[in-house]
Amino acid sequence: MLKYIVRNMWRRKARTFLTVFGIVVGIFALTVLGGLSARLTQQVNGARSWFTSKISVVPEGSSLFGGGEGYLPLSKVAEIEEVPGVKSAVAGFGLTLTNESSGFGSPELIVGADLTRSSDLLNLVDIGRGRILEEGDRGKVVLGSVLAEKFSAGPGDIVDLRGRAFEVVGVYRPTLSAVDGFAFISYEEALDLFRAANPYFQVEDIAATIDVLPQPGVDMEELAERIRGEVQGVRVISPREAEKQIGQFSLIFNAILLGIAFIALVVGGLSIINTMVMSVSERVREIGLKKAIGAETRSVLSEYLLESSLIGLSGGTVGTALGVVAIVLLNRATASSNVSVFAVTPTVVAGPVLFAVVLGTLAGVFPALRAARLKPVEALRED
Amino acid sequence: MIETRSVRKTYRVGEQEIRAVDGIDLSIGAGEFLSIVGPSGSGKTTLLHLLGCLDAPTSGQVLIDGTDTSTLTPTELTRLRRERIGFVFQEFNLLPVLDAAENVELPLRYMKVHPAERRRRALEALEQVGLADRARNRPSQLSGGEQQRVAIARALVTRPSLVLADEPTGELDTRNTCLVIELMRDLNRETGQTFCIVTHDPLVASYTRRVITLRDGRIASDLPGEEAELACEGRPEV
Structure with a gap:
């Protein structure tokens, strides 16, 4: 099944590549920003344990x-x-x-x-x-x-x-x-x-x-x-207040990250939908044949969903890998001044890949449903 | 084994209603080798689709082994097609990304047959159509006649009791037409499977035991065929 789907993707190498590349760009940005956010979260959480275990009294x-x-x-x-x-x-x-x-x-x-x-x-x-x-x-x-x-x-x-x-x-x-x-x-x-x-x-x-x-x-x-x-004549900062100040700080950053994820979602999702719709229209006869010789609606559906999630997975994997490479290189560049701007955590790596797979699968739902709902007779008649 | 009762199929094209199949009563017994002929637009293909449960009649009934197919759910119809009916189409309809053996295996895959068993039966079916040595070739590497034989192997691999062929020789030259029709006849004799072949080629029809002629969606005649043994012998190459 998987072998067959990969061969199908390979039929239109350039198109598949371009679609995957679109995902790669989005996921790359997401990974790098994720690394930035992870590092910030580490600092914020560290700051939290220091600042919230005491009361700070500062000048007004x-x-x-x-x-x-x-x-x-x-x-x-x-x-x-x-x-x-x-x-x-x-x-x-x-x-x-x-x-x-x-x-x-x-x-x-x-x-x-x-x-x-x-x-x-x-x-x-x-x-x-x-x-x-x-x-x-x-x-x-x-x-x-x-x-x-x-x-x-x-x-x-x-x-x-x-x-x-x-x-x-x-x-x-x-x-x-x-x-x-x-x-x-x-x-x-x-x-x-x-x-x-x-x-x-x-x-x-x-x-x-x-x-x-x-x-x-x-x-x-x-x-x-x-x-x-x-x-x-003093300002008293309680742990709860400290927590609030720290929280505000990370809130802004997470909003930026969500914005990037949203852009990746729209751009990547649309290009996968486009590719899959075209793949389905090119293969109408094949789908008709499969249904005629006994493919259930479910198996046609899962075939196309798998194909689109595979596009997501390849884009996600490559994008994340490039992102991690970029993070390592950037950290190395700033290492001399003893500053690490990015962190690589399991979430930074797994998050974007998972995101891309889910995105691919969701983007495939509409084209796959279209394929699965084709009537064999009408599909076979198509040229 | 398959029976139609005043089966009718109408299409709407704009304002016009087209009666593709207009009340056909037909009974096909097990092991028959028959052809359905008639001019284009006479409803041959539509009838074949109705017999194969690919399409549902507007009215009337299609009974397979006594079961009224209109009472079955889409999933049950899919299962019925997969287990009892084999299809051969004019354009072969092989999947270009699969090699010959993988194409033949496809229906078994949908029946969730074990891979090793699947492979064994696919090679066996290719052997039956004389293409055992082309198992690893993709359709683009095969001639038209070879592709159609692969398609026949795919139709046979599930050991269906009924094989429905829609213009199986429509895109083949005479030599390959003869090869394919004689192959189907021999398989019918060996396995006792029912073959129902839609064709407009008199040469193909001449091989069959029964010839049903359609005109305007109705049966114009239902006569015994010539059952030619070797009709191709001595014919000039076209």
Whole structure:
């Protein structure tokens, strides 16, 4: 059966090829965008686990993803810690790893944390090698996985952060999120680095964010509400709010992806329908003969459905393969700057192929029904 | 084995009603070797389609082995055609992408016969029509006469009790016409299968045991045929 269908497709090589090629183009675009979206989802999900396991307190007018205008006075830490239900409030101070932009994705940051009370916070991410920062650590750094790879450094190695040498004491496990690009040091040293870079700023006792962890059994949303009520002049971002901000981010991207899928659907679908309608009209006599010698309606139907889904499958397979090749090449091109823009996940590969097969099958329904409903006598009379 | 009772088939062409078959009562017994002749438009092919359940009569009945075919569902009709009736057409109607053996196998495929058995029976049928050595050839690599013999093998492979042939020699030269008609006659003698051949070629009709002549959708005459043994012998090549 399959052999026969392939031979039938081969009768009109050029037409079959062009139809398949149309699918290839659509599926290629879908795969590459799917890879982009998968990478983004990884980052978003990673970000989610980091941002939703704590309450972030930022300056008013600032958002979860930085864009921080202004800083918080350190006195807020004490104020927050007095709110019932707060286990620890950790002052943090971040600055970019270098003055250059890191391009796509989340920026690489030096994150200073108040080590006297940060052990719970720093334990939110699993440590892979070495240890987390402890109270009193000076000149020590714990790297996120991406940064560790970038510096090719492990525990015991010395790395250079904005001109100052730090000893690596630990490396976090990959989280596929922003945290992978963080270098954690003490709050005091982060502030020093900031002063060195901005000599005209008189900064003392300020924090960019204050990360709040609740006592066991305390509801984070309620706690966030309480902090809002008791501490003035700050913006409190609860896990639910963080979730919402992250969600909005990925929503836009998924809408774009759906748009591309829709275009592929319309263009590819129409060209398959066109090809199949022509194939059926060319083979009216053959269909009549088959029905005369005992082919059931069902078997004619499935024959043509199989042919169109095969067009979908070949287009889907080739398109996806080309897409994956493009992703690998693009990732390799950006690898030197330690940015991977695309991810290849099982969904990225299987999704477009499946999509193409379903598309092919659906596009074949109308022509196949036409073929299956032919009356043998009339079909045989056709020239 | 097959019987029609005042069977009628009318078509509408624009305003006009055409009575292609206009009340035919006919009875064909098992093992007959008969031809249906008549001028073009006399309703030969329509009658054959009605006999083969490819088409349903406007009125009247077609009975096969006592079963009124109008009581059968489309699926049951398909099954009946597939199991009891073999068709041979004027234009051979072989599938161009299949080789000779695969073409012959096709009806068995629809009957879901096991592939090995299918192949064995297809080769056997090709052997019967003298084309065992052409099994791997596609139709485009065969002559007209060979193609029609493949089509006959396809009609025979299911061992039908009735073979309906519509102008089987219409596109063949005299030599191949003789080959094909004598082949059908020999098969009829060997297997006892009923052959019903629509033709306008007197040479073909001369081989048959019974000749039914149609005119304007009715039976004009129903006479014994010549049963020529070797009518082709001594005839000049045309």
